Amino acid sequence: MSQRNIIITGGAGFIGSHVVRLFVNNYPHYNIINVDKLTYAGNLANLKDIEDRPNYKFKRLDICDFEDLYQLFQDENIDGVIHLAAESHVDRSIKDPFTFAKTNVMGTLSLLQAAKLYWESRPEGYEGKLFYHISTDEVYGALGFDDTLFTEETKYDPHSPYSASKASSDHFVRAYHDTYGMPTIVTNCSNNYGPYQFPEKLIPLFINNIRTRKPLPVYGNGENIRDWLYVEDHARAIETIFHRGKIADTYNIGGCNEWRNIDLIKVIIATVDRLLGNPEGHSIDLITYVTDRPGHDARYAIDASKLRRELDWQPSLQFEEGIERTVRWYLENEEWMENIISKEYIKYYDEMYGNR
Numbered sequence: 142m143s144q145r146n147i148i149i150t151g152g153a154g155f156i157g158s159h160v161v162r163l164f165v166n167n168y169p170h171y172n173i174i175n176v177d178k179l180t181y182a183g184n185l186a187n188l189k190d191i192e193d194r195p196n197y198k199f200k201r202l203d204i205c206d207f208e209d210l211y212q213l214f215q216d217e218n219i220d221g222v223i224h225l226a227a228e229s230h231v232d233r234s235i236k237d238p239f240t241f242a243k244t245n246v247m248g249t250l251s252l253l254q255a256a257k258l259y260w261e262s263r264p265e266g267y268e269g270k271l272f273y274h275i276s277t278d279e280v281y282g283a284l285g286f287d288d289t290l291f292t293e294e295t296k297y298d299p300h301s302p303y304s305a306s307k308a309s310s311d312h313f314v315r316a317y318h319d320t321y322g323m324p325t326i327v328t329n330c331s332n333n334y335g336p337y338q339f340p341e342k343l344i345p346l347f348i349n350n351i352r353t354r355k356p357l358p359v360y361g362n363g364e365n366i367r368d369w370l371y372v373e374d375h376a377r378a379i380e381t382i383f384h385r386g387k388i389a390d391t392y393n394i395g396g397c398n399e400w401r402n403i404d405l406i407k408v409i410i411a412t413v414d415r416l417l418g419n420p421e422g423h424s425i426d427l428i429t430y431v432t433d434r435p436g437h438d439a440r441y442a443i444d445a446s447k448l449r450r451e452l453d454w455q456p457s458l459q460f461e462e463g464i465e466r467t468v469r470w471y472l473e474n475e476e477w478m479e480n481i482i483s484k485e486y487i488k489y490y491d492e493m494y495g496n497r
Contacts, residue, residue: 145170146217150204150252153177155338156275159376160223163212164170165197172196174217176210177226178203181484183410186477187337195451204248207255214259221385222256222272224249225309225378229277234303235435245306246313247273253317260323266380272325273383274314278368278393279304280329283438283474290444291329293391300436318389326386328379330394331443334463335372336470344464347406348471348477351413351424363403370396371463374456381454392452395443398460403428408461412468475494 147164151157152175165173177183179201191197198217202209204226213219228234229247234241253272260270281291282298299305311327318325334344347357376427378394386392400408406428448454458466471478 144170145221145314146174146219147221147223148174148176148213148217148219149223150176151183151224153179153185153187153199154225154377155182155187155335155342156333156372157225157337158184158337159372160225160251160379161188161197162191163279163373163376163380165191165194166224169196172198172217174219175199176202176204178428180228182339184227184337184481186480187443188366202356204252205243207251210251210255214255216357219256219259220270221383222252223379224252224272224274227310230302230417231279231301232341232434234306235300238302238306241302241306242309245303246309249310250313253313253323253425257317257321257323267322267324270324271383271388272314272317272323272414273379273386274311274325274327275379276307276311276327276329278329278331278353278395278441278443279438280311284440286440290442291393292393292444293329293393295448300438303368312490315389324388326382326388326390326392328382328392328394329443330375330378331368331370331396331398333370333372333375336474337477338372339401342479343402343405344409344467345471345478347409348413348468349482350419351427352472352475354424354427356429357406357410357424357427358429358431359403359406360437362430363401363406364439365402365437366399366442367402367405368442369398369400369405369460369463370390370394370456370457371458374458377457378448380456381452382448384495385452387451392448393443393445393447394448394454396443396456397443397458398456400460401444408450408464409468412464413472416468416472 152161281295299308317323
């Protein structure tokens with residue numbers, strides 16, 4: 142097998158850390174460079190088990206810093222990019238759209254341009270290179286409460302600053318292929334869940350709130366529907382697409398696993414209560430209905446049949462098994478959770494690497 146030098150951006154985050162771990166463990170002949178700014182959502186504790194591997198390197202770097210990125214491409218002779226770094230929380234995007242535009246649009250553009258200039262400077266040009274961009278199903282907008290699904294041909298119709306910024310970055314990636322011939326792939330995934338997810342997101346937030354007897358805030362009437370994908374299944378899909386995906390193509394990655402928010406929450410409650418030894422229904426009274434968020438899409442659901450058909454990938458877990466694993470992990474890793482809630486990890490990284 143040939144050696145490769147691959148940047149994985151956002152590798153200290155939730156999905157990114159699972160992708161980094163998978164590539165470091167499965168491909169010892171690859172050099173994996175984890176590029177992460179270490180914002181609030183980045184935590185190197187997510188990768189404690191592989192931090193000393195000889196084929197792993199961490200670089201604290203803001204993807205908006207073009208000069209630093211370009212230097213990194215030269216220093217490490219980068220031939221592959223798996224781009225996961227992004228601001229991703231819809232509520233934060235509503236409050237601060239500028240940060241989302243800067244990171245998700247300009248950061249992606251900076252990374253694309255660094256890759257373009259470096260790869261075009263090489264004698265082999267784009268041969269053997271790949272820029273793989275990970276996006277979201279939210280760029281497609283919203284579905285009705287019927288049996289329709291997002292396909293790779295669904296027209297973009299973003300409704301939040303977050304999804305608008307991701308849609309823009311998707312367009313830039315495709316434009317670099319069409320304009321310059323850069324080998325690119327874009328994937329759009331459904332909601333991820335599993336270990337190491339930042340606790341502002343629904344599932345880890347609610348697990349922790351049940352554990353600590355805090356309210357469970359449910360937007361609107363809880364009827365919104367999402368398709369849920371276990372994060373390790375997403376990492377396997379990224380691995381498959383990186384090695385076997387068709388250049389300039391798009392793949393949807395979904396869990397085939399739709400749940401109304403209120404039904405999902407009740408499953409979480411039942412699972413946490415059971416594992417904590419609480420009586421059945423003990424935490425149901427924590428549900429608190431709150432004013433719906435602006436532009437809250439009714440339903441997302443992914444048609445992942447193209448990925449199954451062409452690359453033989455499919456989810457390995459049913460939701461009940463995945464949520465059981467997930468709840469157990471958070472309950473067994475309270476120290477990880479408390480470290481994030483206290484923000485001690487941010488102070489530590491700022492002292493170690495300097496405040497960016």
